[in-house]
Amino acid sequence: MLTRRTFSLTLGALLTAPALHSAKAAEVSQLRDAAAGLTQLHSILVQRGDEILLAHAPRGPGLARHANIKSCSKSVLALLLGSAIARGEITGRAARLGDVAPTLIPQGATPGVENLTMLDLVTLRAGLQSTSGSNYGAWVSSRNWVATALRQPQIAPAGGRMIYSTGTTHILGAALSIATGQNLLVQARERLGLPLQIEIPPWTRDPQGFYFGGNEMALTPEGMLRTALLMRDGGQFGDRQILPQDWVRDSTQPRTRSQFSGLSYGLGWFLSPGGWTIARGFGGQIIAANAGLNLAVAITSDPTLPARSQGHFGDLMALIDGPVSALA
Numbered sequence: 001m002l003t004r005r006t007f008s009l010t011l012g013a014l015l016t017a018p019a020l021h022s023a024k025a026a027e028v029s030q031l032r033d034a035a036a037g038l039t040q041l042h043s044i045l046v047q048r049g050d051e052i053l054l055a056h057a058p059r060g061p062g063l064a065r066h067a068n069i070k071s072c073s074k075s076v077l078a079l080l081l082g083s084a085i086a087r088g089e090i091t092g093r094a095a096r097l098g099d100v101a102p103t104l105i106p107q108g109a110t111p112g113v114e115n116l117t118m119l120d121l122v123t124l125r126a127g128l129q130s131t132s133g134s135n136y137g138a139w140v141s142s143r144n145w146v147a148t149a150l151r152q153p154q155i156a157p158a159g160g161r162m163i164y165s166t167g168t169t170h171i172l173g174a175a176l177s178i179a180t181g182q183n184l185l186v187q188a189r190e191r192l193g194l195p196l197q198i199e200i201p202p203w204t205r206d207p208q209g210f211y212f213g214g215n216e217m218a219l220t221p222e223g224m225l226r227t228a229l230l231m232r233d234g235g236q237f238g239d240r241q242i243l244p245q246d247w248v249r250d251s252t253q254p255r256t257r258s259q260f261s262g263l264s265y266g267l268g269w270f271l272s273p274g275g276w277t278i279a280r281g282f283g284g285q286i287i288a289a290n291a292g293l294n295l296a297v298a299i300t301s302d303p304t305l306p307a308r309s310q311g312h313f314g315d316l317m318a319l320i321d322g323p324v325s326a327l328a
Helices: 005-014 025-036 072-086 118-122 131-141 145-150 168-182 184-196 221-232 245-251 312-327
Strands: 041-048 053-055 066-071 217-219 277-281 285-288 295-301
Touching: 025 041, 025 053, 025 168, 041 221, 041 312, 066 072, 066 221, 066 277, 066 285, 072 118, 072 168, 072 184, 072 217, 072 221, 072 245, 072 277, 072 285, 118 168, 131 145, 131 184, 131 295, 145 168, 168 184, 184 221, 221 245, 221 277, 221 285, 221 295, 285 312, 295 312
Parallel strands: none
Antiparallel strands: 041 053, 041 295, 066 217, 277 285, 285 295
16 A cells, blocks of 8 residues: 555656656646646646656645545446456346345335346436435435435436436445445455555445445545556556456446536446546546546545536536647
């Protein structure tokens, strides 16, 4: 695991390495200035190939501290699903909730929830009323988050349109815990943290002890960047294949579309017209990869302020599609 001191020393070496000076200095400077001008942005890391082009924290706790990645957790959860399928702990994307984790289905569950597939859950197409937005507070105040999510009324066919709901990914996270025999913290540490050499601290649990599936995970900006590199490089980090290449590839295939941002959505990841695979969290937390441009990006922002598509998140996408992409 990387300690704060190790990360600081590593980052310092990268920033002074000759490779950095080979980057287009004017374009890096333009990106730095543009990022600093976004008052909600805390930090930004950009890597091209093996070269960190920019590591800048104009405000906030800095580059070595853990940040709440908010709903970027959903995308990390999707990677754990890919791992569980690769290990045979879950038979595949078509596996039914009633077969993977029948004990999760409560009395009074909405009829048919036992037929929800892992694909329905990871693509946010369960068809159940959302527990996010205005419904979020009541949901996380309930005595049983999984049961409450599974009792939500059916408002669309399963496998139909995308309904953004953290309750849906929390069901997936609980199912993963039962299927693997490991809680999400152990899975995240063993299957991502160790091979990526990043530290993943404990995060929020629900009243039944299930780690929050889809929110509240924390990573350092470096940890976020390494996750982006994993997506950029087809599930490989260094000389090790951490996730199946086909899972990462399929994660970038559009399955549905967000009614809010208009972005396509794959296996737990947003997909932009510019070729970016994106994890997005409240406030402007971003993990982004573009294999075609050989770029990986990590951005943290003020987690207390919203980042709407027509606001800070839109500004971040303009940054990624403009000055960041120009560094390719």
